Amino acid sequence: MKPVAATGVDFLSEHLRDPLTVALLVAIPALFVVVSAAVLSEFASALGGSVAGRSASALGAGWAAAFLAGALGFFQVSSSRDADRRLALAGFGAAKTATARIGAALVLGLLVSVVAFFTLWLRAGIAHPAHAFVAILIFALIYIGIGALVGSLVSGALEGSLAVAFIFLIDTFSGPGMSAGGGLAELMPTRTAADVLIAAGAGNNSPAGDWIVVGFTTLAALAVAAAAFWLAARPRS
Amino acid sequence: MPGRVLTATRMGFREQRRRTLLLILLVTVPFLFISWSFAITEPVPRLITLPGGETVLTTMRDLHGAVMVPITVGFLAGLVGLFVVQSALESDRRLVVAGFRPIEVVVPRLAVLGAATVIVLGVSLAVTTIDFVPESWAPFVVGNLLVGLIYGAIGALAGVFLGRLGGVYFMFFLPMMDIGVAQNPMFFDGAPQGWATVLPGYGPTRVLLDGAFSSSFHAGQGLAIALVWLAFLSLALAVLLQRSVGAKR
Numbered sequence: 001m002k003p004v005a006a007t008g009v010d011f012l013s014e015h016l017r018d019p020l021t022v023a024l025l026v027a028i029p030a031l032f033v034v035v036s037a038a039v040l041s042e043f044a045s046a047l048g049g050s051v052a053g054r055s056a057s058a059l060g061a062g063w064a065a066a067f068l069a070g071a072l073g074f075f076q077v078s079s080s081r082d083a084d085r086r087l088a089l090a091g092f093g094a095a096k097t098a099t100a101r102i103g104a105a106l107v108l109g110l111l112v113s114v115v116a117f118f119t120l121w122l123r124a125g126i127a128h129p130a131h132a133f134v135a136i137l138i139f140a141l142i143y144i145g146i147g148a149l150v151g152s153l154v155s156g157a158l159e160g161s162l163a164v165a166f167i168f169l170i171d172t173f174s175g176p177g178m179s180a181g182g183g184l185a186e187l188m189p190t191r192t193a194a195d196v197l198i199a200a201g202a203g204n205n206s207p208a209g210d211w212i213v214v215g216f217t218t219l220a221a222l223a224v225a226a227a228a229f230w231l232a233a234r235p236r237s
Numbered sequence: 238m239p240g241r242v243l244t245a246t247r248m249g250f251r252e253q254r255r256r257t258l259l260l261i262l263l264v265t266v267p268f269l270f271i272s273w274s275f276a277i278t279e280p281v282p283r284l285i286t287l288p289g290g291e292t293v294l295t296t297m298r299d300l301h302g303a304v305m306v307p308i309t310v311g312f313l314a315g316l317v318g319l320f321v322v323q324s325a326l327e328s329d330r331r332l333v334v335a336g337f338r339p340i341e342v343v344v345p346r347l348a349v350l351g352a353a354t355v356i357v358l359g360v361s362l363a364v365t366t367i368d369f370v371p372e373s374w375a376p377f378v379v380g381n382l383l384v385g386l387i388y389g390a391i392g393a394l395a396g397v398f399l400g401r402l403g404g405v406y407f408m409f410f411l412p413m414m415d416i417g418v419a420q421n422p423m424f425f426d427g428a429p430q431g432w433a434t435v436l437p438g439y440g441p442t443r444v445l446l447d448g449a450f451s452s453s454f455h456a457g458q459g460l461a462i463a464l465v466w467l468a469f470l471s472l473a474l475a476v477l478l479q480r481s482v483g484a485k486r
Contacts, residue, residue, distance in 0.1 A: 018400060018403060020400075020403050021399070021400070021402060021403040021406070024399070024403050025406070028406055028407075028410045031410070031414065032410065032414070035414055035418050035419075036418070038418075038424070038425075039418055039423075039424040039425075043423065043424070045279075045281070046279060046281060046297035046301060046423055047277050047278055047279065048277070048278075048279045067409055067410075068406060071405050071406060075401070075402050075405070079401070079402070154258065156256060156259060157320055157401060157405075158259060158316060158317065158319075158320040159259050159262055161316055161320075161405050161409075162259075162266060162313070163262070165312070165316075165409060166262075166266055166269070166270075169270065170269075170273070173273065173277060174277070
């Protein structure tokens with residue numbers, strides 16, 4: 001495991017080597033949570049949704065973690081394809097490269113989730129912090145999977161970034177609390193994670209069924225991310 | 238315009254024409270964002286304050302649709318600006334080494350950025366008319382065009398300063414927060430708060446909102462602020478790009 005961990009740390013260092021990128025990874029979720037906390041209740045009401053107060057603020061933290069993690073997942077696949085393939089060909093293997101990549105992505109997802117969580121805590125308070133943190137992290141993990149999937153299907157950086165943003169906006173605008181629900185809205189990737197986050201923001205427990213659904217959704221997203229990283233690193237014959 | 242600038246411009250457009258998925262996204266994203274915004278928003282009454290102090294009673298649905306146009310235009314133009322400059326930084330230095338002057342490689346890239354902004358603006362305006370007709374077209378179009386040009390320049394500058402990934406983080410965030418929240422009369426008391434006036438979206442958004450909801454023009458101050466932002470950003474971009482592509486000569 002040591003070489004995989006060392007390579008994962010290298011991938012992480014590569015991502016964080018620019019101090020401006022690190023500053024953005026910290027500042028953007030924090031600012032997003034602060035600003036969105038002020039307006040999400042009104043926005044939800046305009047869309048026919050019902051989320052308000054601390055639940056609305058909590059939802060903003062999930063979104064902040066999600067859109068950064070989506071971009072992150074996309075670029076982890078898209079920008080690194082050639083380098084990862086060379087690394088795999090040089091003897092490291094596609095599976096180990098993919099494992100190192102997913103490890104780095106998880107740490108970065110954890111970083112943005114922690115920033116979003118603490119900003120939320122300071123800005124609005126959280127009635128059920130443990131559940132809220134897990135739900136925010138789940139938003140990030142699901143979007144790492146979505147970003148990686150887009151990265152494996154779309155090679156252009158501009159096209160891929162647009163695709164991730166498009167999925168994010170459709171997902172969030174039709175999420176619970178933001179719309180009346182029903183139809184396609186029920187199939188959106190963060191639907192149940194948002195239910196859990198809204199409940200945590202209001203200090204309520206979520207039903208076991210919701211946790212099972214978010215657990216499976218997260219596992220599926222991570223499996224998709226792992227497959228995307230592996231496909232990107234796999235040497236072509 | 239020298240022949241090689243024309244050639245480089247033609248090649249720049251040809252390069253973009255080959256990117257079928259990009260062209261599809263530049264058309265479908267505005268269409269879906271804007272029509273979706275109209276479809277999902279309730280027609281709740283909303284009192285807003287226009288430039289000049291006039292108050293107007295409208296609905297959240299009309300507001301959301303009207304404001305979604307500059308959000309979409311700013312967001313897409315910003316991302317296009319970011320990646321156009323990234324391409325320039327990666328490949329145009331070679332042209333400079335081969336004998337092009339920096340200005341001769343910068344102009345074609347800016348032409349591509351301008352064209353993409355106009356395409357996105359055209360699609361966005363066309364989609365908007367399905368559900369909403371502004372009171373006065375000229376300021377609505379000019380305001381949205383200024384949003385596109387300002388955000389295209391900001392995206393390009395983000396490409397120079399923040400790189401590809403940092404630039405994407407920034408350009409996901411800024412249009413959403415500036416135009417989507419700070420300038421958006423759906424929130425607060427229907428007019429931008431004090432802190433919103435220092436953001437780049439303030440001037441053009443005042444112009445386009447005046448056009449959307451008033452038949453007479455009161456947004457001269459907003460227009461002046463937007464033009465100052467545009468001039469400043471364009472100058473900064475021209476200088477930085479010329480330096481960047483010429484640096485390795």
